[in-house]
Amino acid sequence: MNDLILFAHPTFGVLGILAAVWVFVETLNAGADNARRIRIAALAVAVFMLLSWVLAGYWYVNFYSPDKALILKGPWPWAHKIFMETKEHLFFIPLLLAFYLPFATRERLFANKVARTMVLSVAAMIAASGFAIEGAGAVINYGVKVSLLQSATQRTQP
């Protein structure tokens, strides 16, 4: 179950990024016919990011401590000190932007250039920061792996 939560939180993060890209592309082609679709996609971004927050938070608060201890003892302590510390606080930026996106897409985007600029900017920033956070997650994961590899190597050496 713990592993399911661990894998689910970046999955919902990726789905949030994909939905943000969906909003971006639809907004580039905004018209009266896709206005409803843009609002649905924006709502999907908010829901996916909310789920990612809840699942990541549950895992972080309840299960991250052993991983943190492993990383800090291993050869990549900066995987926690820099990447995890930055990631856990940086995440709130795309989360807040995701919560804002449904408000921004309530405009008649096809008839309001500056509103389109706002939606395009917000969607792009969600996708870009989301990718950065996914990348940081990979580094943290590898920080655990190299620590375990080091322990295993030390145990098997004569």
Place this chain on the structure above:
Amino acid sequence: MTTHAAKFDDVAGYAPQTSGSTILLNPASSAFALSAAIAIVFNTLLTWGKEAYPALNAFMASLSGHHWITHGLADVAVFIALGLVFMTFGTASQMSPKQLVAVLVSAVFSAGLGLAAWFVLG
């Protein structure tokens, strides 16, 4: 009379709200854009505060059981509360939409870099 809206906006019958020659965002969009910008900067400032003052970190942990939970809830509370206040008083509507876009984008970049710099240099 040709308005600014008519110049930019291509779909007849769907002209957005305007004020003089400026195309406006709707009140909720303006208000929550400004509140998002402030909440995002607040997030970075709170992170710096927590990291610099362990007592603040401990206090935040005492409120919800973990500092990170309190931190996230505080960010969302600032976003919602300020958004409602700005919408009620029309604060953000006094800014031009282009200014709002610039403020939000600047907030994201400066707050994101501020977070990364703190932990890289710290």
